[in-house]
Amino acid sequence: MGRYVKNIALLLIVLIAVNWISSAVFERFDMTSDGRYTLSDQSLELLENAPLPIIVDVFLAGDLPAEFRKLQQETQQTLEELAAVHPNLKFNFINPVEGLDDNERAQVVEQLGKNGVKPAMATIMDNVKRTNVVVFPYAIILYDGARTAVPLLKSVARASTEERVNSSIQQLEYQLMDGLRKVSQPKNKKIAIMRDSGELSNIKIADFLASIQEYYKAAPFGVEFVTRNDSISPVEVLEELKKYDLVIEPKPTIAFSETKKYILDQYLMNGGKMIMAVDPIVMENDSLSNEQAIAYPIPRDLEIDEMLFRYGLRLNSGLIKDLNFGPIALAAGQGRNTQYQAFPWPYYPISKGNPLSDKENTITKNIEDVKFEYTGSIDTLKTPNPKTVLLASSQNTQIVTLPAVVSLAEIEQQPDRSEFTASSQPLAVLTEGALTSAYKNRVKPFDTPSHKDQSAESALLLIADGDVMKNQVDRGQPQDLGYDRKTGVFYGNKEFMMNSVNYLLDDSGIIDLRNKDIKIPFLNTQKAYDERFKWQMINIVLPLVVLGIFGLLFTLSRKRRYT
Incomplete structure (x- = not known):
């Protein structure tokens, strides 16, 4: 019994020590093969040269199609990396038309348009039902009284929405840093x-x-x-x-x-x-x-x-x-x-x-x-x-x-x-x-x-x-x-x-951010719908069967041990 208590106490001491070290020493690790979450030297330099508070409002919130949720997640990940470097960078995800009636919604859309934010049409698939929704794939960056609208969804000729989103994710760091550059750097040239x-x-x-x-x-x-x-x-x-x-x-x-x-x-x-x-x-x-x-x-x-x-x-x-x-x-x-x-x-x-x-x-x-x-x-x-x-x-x-x-x-x-x-x-x-x-x-x-x-x-x-x-x-x-x-x-x-x-004009550093090659896998929604029964069995029934077999074997083992 004493040895058991001693082991528990040792475990608690180790956990406390690890927790204290992790709070005192902060480090992020990018485990992706394409370095998706590793900021470039150009981004780090821009952040260093913008010491004042940076506010980023992202209009990607609410009920979004799957591909836009992916864009939302990648945008949040990128902003978290930027915020980890710049302590005064704060970001919010907002649905600008949530809870508004038609008249209020029209006024907000008009005002956003004056600020360079243009709505885009997207489709939400629910089994065989299609629902069209309006999304605003933009971010507003505010710095030292200046603001700019940053498009997060890239325009790609003759491309599907998934292809556009994939191309947009490759450009996220560039788009955000380019927006910061517009509002924080003087016009010298x-x-x-x-x-x-x-x-x-x-x-x-x-x-x-x-x-x-x-x-x-x-x-x-x-x-x-x-x-x-x-x-x-x-x-x-x-x-x-x-x-x-x-x-x-x-x-x-x-x-x-x-x-x-x-x-x-x-x-x-x-x-x-x-x-x-x-x-x-x-x-x-x-x-x-x-x-x-x-x-x-x-x-x-x-x-x-x-x-x-x-x-x-x-x-x-x-x-x-x-x-x-x-x-x-x-x-x-x-x-x-x-x-x-x-x-x-x-x-x-x-x-x-x-x-x-x-x-x-x-x-x-x-x-x-x-x-x-x-x-x-x-x-x-x-x-x-x-x-x-x-x-x-x-x-x-x-x-x-x-x-x-x-x-x-x-x-x-x-x-x-x-x-x-x-x-x-x-x-x-x-x-x-x-x-x-x-x-x-x-x-x-x-x-x-x-x-x-x-x-x-x-x-x-x-x-x-x-x-x-x-x-x-x-x-x-x-x-x-x-x-x-x-x-x-x-x-x-x-x-x-x-x-x-x-x-x-020797501003090629910011262009180099375009050189990131990021491939984002997307779910084939039609294939997923066609094979939904198979994946439901694998994800729901199979774990229950495995758990039942494990429970049965454990019970038989206990009976054999005590008989």
Whole structure:
């Protein structure tokens, strides 16, 4: 008896000691094979640089479908990891419309919409019964008086809800840390949006501009006016442009003057970064709005070929057709009865990377398909500066030599695979490093004492389609970049453009969070319903049978021992 009491006392002492050690020394262990709950160095740095209280309200509560409950659980797990590092991070899960009548619910939904929170429709399966519910897959992050809405459900073209949720879970840490970055980090970098060569209007790049301004300062900039204004010199314009960290050319349509080309050239030579989204082809859908529904695309000459050639790039005006394409939506009916029907359209290539390369680039990894419209292509030339093909057409490509005819009658024809024999064509190419000036050993349009023939470290991203950064406009309201309102499909254009901007402005650390590859297993609800009797037997009856057998054997053993 004494020995029994001694063992109990020893056990209690060990338990108390373990409990005290565990309370004094806190450590979390990630036992997942993919490191799902291990925070990246970039997240730890962001949390360290945000010492004030962080409040996160997550609108994922209440009766949710199974896939959204999984998103809820993973969001909670990620927030718990963040809170374990940042003691002043608090989070709540809220159902914003719980207990409200229809009128109150409508008011709340309207107010959430003004804050950037958009509802999504989901389906709850109860045996064979389907119930549609409205969910708000968003989080609101508040820091030092600033707030931002963080989308937790990623838009994935032509994907099921489970696939969207799986893709969203991969991006949870990135989305939350990106939101924290928006509200906690100052806007130190400046971006110049060129507005002097017939570029896209503000409303057509409104969503891209709004996305940029969440991170950086952006302002319109003009160069060409110096050729018509004697009150300011080109040298002064160049010096002013050097104050910007990035220059963006959104689909210029008017040929560049020598003055503008030289200013942009010297901006690059002085370590500048630039994105040029250029259409080498004159072709718009409006050109098909005639009785014959026929258009005649022609080359567009911006007189920048020689400048690009010096940087190791060449724009091609051959019209790209691809068997990996997005649809074109055509209207049927009139007025309120207008409906849109999607048709195959090989002139809309879609791409999410370079099919000829096994290496995934930081900019394009884990993004969705990027949609191009009537695009040309890019050749990379042998120059010392390295070049990276970010986006390319598929290996089933056709190059249409201009002039040519594009007719809507093609939607009634099945694409002939025998015509798509060209290899993959580069559509977006990044060149970095030491670039050679396009004006080396050439006559300059004006003299500047700071002329350089070689850059130390600069970068140029050339895209063979200006429409990549163009959003659609519905009744005077700009839509999300990458959203096709006529087909309801989201493309990855905004992701690609924002990743490119962040990368060029040395904010690639936060992009690296996209590199996590997390695979979330989901329950096959239809299979589970079909096999429910088998699993009920395994989970309920089998344990009872095993327990009964164990009890019987235990009883027989006791009887044998005492007889």
